[in-house]
Amino acid sequence: YIKHLKAVKQNVNVPVIGSICCSRLGEWKSFAKVIEEAGADALELNIMSLNTQKDYQYGEYEIDQAVIFSEVKRSVRIPVTVKLTSRLTNPVAAVNMLYSHGATDVVLFNRHYQTDIDTDNMRLVTGKQISSPHNLYERLRWAAICSASIPLIRYAVSGGVHSGNDIVKSILAGASAVEVCSALYKHGVDIVSTMLSELSTWMERKGFSTISSFKGKLNFTNTPDPTGYERTQFMEHVQ
Numbered sequence: 001y002i003k004h005l006k007a008v009k010q011n012v013n014v015p016v017i018g019s020i021c022c023s024r025l026g027e028w029k030s031f032a033k034v035i036e037e038a039g040a041d042a043l044e045l046n047i048m049s050l051n052t053q054k055d056y057q058y059g060e061y062e063i064d065q066a067v068i069f070s071e072v073k074r075s076v077r078i079p080v081t082v083k084l085t086s087r088l089t090n091p092v093a094a095v096n097m098l099y100s101h102g103a104t105d106v107v108l109f110n111r112h113y114q115t116d117i118d119t120d121n122m123r124l125v126t127g128k129q130i131s132s133p134h135n136l137y138e139r140l141r142w143a144a145i146c147s148a149s150i151p152l153i154r155y156a157v158s159g160g161v162h163s164g165n166d167i168v169k170s171i172l173a174g175a176s177a178v179e180v181c182s183a184l185y186k187h188g189v190d191i192v193s194t195m196l197s198e199l200s201t202w203m204e205r206k207g208f209s210t211i212s213s214f215k216g217k218l219n220f221t222n223t224p225d226p227t228g229y230e231r232t233q234f235m236e237h238v239q
Contacts, residue, residue, distance in 0.1 A: 147174025164198020
């Protein structure tokens with residue numbers, strides 16, 4: 001990974017963000033330093049795990065995230081962001097805890113490895129790892145709620161961004177950036193130009209000259225019907 005990071009830095013003229021996922025605190029700190037030394041311009045911490053222990057205490061995971069972030073932040077000079085998992089009781093509280101520890105950026109959300117079962121051979125197999133546009137809905141909900149509750153944090157939406165219209169939705173919800181991966185696997189790198197063109201066309205049609213002029217325009221505070229973000233029952237909306 002470090003060799004690859006160094007090669008990328010030598011061949012591109014854009015900022016390169018390193019990404020790590022470790023299991024122990026000491027590893028987070030040491031890996032972060034190595035990635036910084038390799039030339040990364042920033043670092044994304046993928047802090048996620050399945051909590052399956054019967055004696056698990058509620059809130060332990062969120063506390064661990066804050067501790068890992070704080071330790072890594074102190075060990076490097078480059079910007080550090082945390083990529084949260086969606087499997088949180090309260091993402092707003094998790095973001096607020098990170099903010100209280102000095103975080104300025106978070107990514108919503110990471111996706112766990114998908115597991116499936118092969119019924120013919122009766123064994124576990126890899127599920128579908130590529131995201132779909134449907135994955136965006138949950139990100140829009142929490143970007144809108146979190147950006148209204150904790151506006152000093154910058155949010156990136158990750159998961160389900162497959163078009164320029166998806167970028168527009170994310171920014172309207174309060175995101176400052178988006179992460180695109182599955183769309184690149186499906187359509188190749190040219191999809192980026194297409195998405196940016198769609199974004200520009202929409203902005204021109206709506207009369208927006210800058211991203212900031214419509215960022216958060218439909219977050220929880222600004223939307224005319226914020227209850228739509230908190231709604232959990234759906235039967236009355238299904239015909």
